Amino acid sequence: MPTLFLHPLQIGNVRLDNNLALAPLAGTSNLAFRPICRRFGAGLTVSELVSARGVCYDPEFRRNWRYLVFDPTERPIAIQLFGSEPKDFANAIRRILEHPLLGQCSMIDLNMGCPVNKIVKAGEGAALMRTPDRAARIIEASVKAADGFNKPVTVKLRKGWDDSHVNAVSFARLAESAGAAALTVHGRTRSQFYGGRADWSVIGEVKAAVSVPVYGNGDIDSPSAARQMIREAGVDGLMLGRAARGNPWIFSWLTNALTVEEPKSDIVPELTPDDKIPVILEHLDALIDLRGELTAIREMRKQLIFYLSGTPHGAEIKRRAMTANSRSEILAVLEDWRIKCKKHCEHS
Ligand SMILES: Cc1cc2nc3c(=O)[nH]c(=O)nc-3n(C[C@H](O)[C@H](O)[C@H](O)COP(=O)(O)O)c2cc1C
Incomplete structure (x- = not known):
């Protein structure tokens, strides 16, 4: 084995x-x-x-x-x-x-x-x-x-x-x-x-x-x-x-x-908005290059559901992202998410 x-x-x-x-x-x-x-x-x-x-x-x-x-x-x-x-x-x-x-x-x-x-x-x-x-x-x-x-x-x-x-x-x-x-x-x-x-x-x-x-x-x-x-x-x-x-x-x-013989547990690192937002934006910008802003935003909304699932304030942010119509609107929603999560951390 x-x-x-x-x-x-x-x-x-x-x-x-x-x-x-x-x-x-x-x-x-x-x-x-x-x-x-x-x-x-x-x-x-x-x-x-x-x-x-x-x-x-x-x-x-x-x-x-x-x-x-x-x-x-x-x-x-x-x-x-x-x-x-x-x-x-x-x-x-x-x-x-x-x-x-x-x-x-x-x-x-x-x-x-x-x-x-x-x-x-x-x-x-x-x-x-x-x-x-x-x-x-x-x-x-x-x-x-x-x-x-x-x-x-x-x-x-x-x-x-x-x-x-x-x-x-x-x-x-x-x-x-x-x-x-x-x-x-x-x-x-x-x-x-x-x-x-x-x-x-x-x-x-x-x-x-x-x-x-x-x-x-x-x-x-x-x-x-x-x-x-x-x-x-x-x-x-x-x-x-x-x-x-x-x-x-x-x-x-x-x-x-997969490179260690017996990992102690299955704990995976918790990702914060600081980890996720740069990757989300990289994904979004590449989609804009590929499809143009309008179509890219529509496609990115579906991807954002996955990126935001199970995160603090994710449900609310997802709802708002679904109505965003431009890169700058998505960016504003994500920045708001970052601030909300920081506050969430400070209070918990
Ligand atoms: C939205 C979606 C799109 C998929 N598109 C393809 C595809 O284009 N070609 C393909 O062979 N399988 C496709 N699949 C099947 C996946 O490649 C994979 O076999 C399936 O999701 C099971 O793996 P998972 O449990 O890791 O998701 C798709 C699955 C989903 C959910």
Whole structure:
């Protein structure tokens, strides 16, 4: 059993500094947020899901640029594609990897776990777990396309479709045979969406069944959960989704906790507005660069819910932030939060 849980990871020809990853998160894992997670310790980040067919019909990357764009300094980064047609994946991958900037991504990840109705009705995302032959053809076509550019292809899958159709192990074996260089397993079925508990035992079964690196995913929300996932499932890497929203610091907590043999407790440092505000503003300013102020403010309101959750005066500040319409209004609300928290500390 490993005692030191943080270690470098090799995916195909890509060497990752460590085995912690930020999960693909539509609406969150963009150019504004990923570099922050990377700085706090994520060894790999993944873009939001992007339609393979959409890329094929977007020759100048006009519609998809904001999902695909990254800064070369935030590498290693995976670009995630979804779709249902092998040729769409092959074309999209070629187009992405031929591009001077996008071609510098570290790897391509294939989405075989998205549960959203619109996606699965089109035979995409988690629906591919019900059509393993098609999934294998997609992986083969993607690997062939990416191979010409020396880029590994990885696959993100779920436990199965529903409790009566749990096929993560056979699906993972098939993905490995089709050429996937690493796998991420989210321990929920499609029917669960994001509810209930993730099943870590099935993740362990996948790990035991394949020889490529396996990231465990689902409900890793603390250093102790991270250690438990590695102990129970024996996974090579940990991928965090929801717990990182509004909390990129979790990567530094995990980095510390996973490098000591037996941490005494799971106590994580309490973050004050002085810690959080500079990071929130960095996130906001990067969003403004990416999307323009108006749209960035709307998107940032959702992120502020996560940043402010569970903090003193958080509920009131969140309410006020929801009506802020500019960067300066958000700044004023946050400064007020700082003052209120200082007073709160003085009186307690
Ligand atoms: C708002 C939201 C957006 C997501 N977007 C994606 C996505 O674009 N691609 C993907 O493969 N998974 C996506 N997921 C799933 C996460 O990557 C992850 O598998 C899931 O949240 C379970 O991990 P967690 O318990 O650490 O959050 C999304 C999840 C949420 C909640």
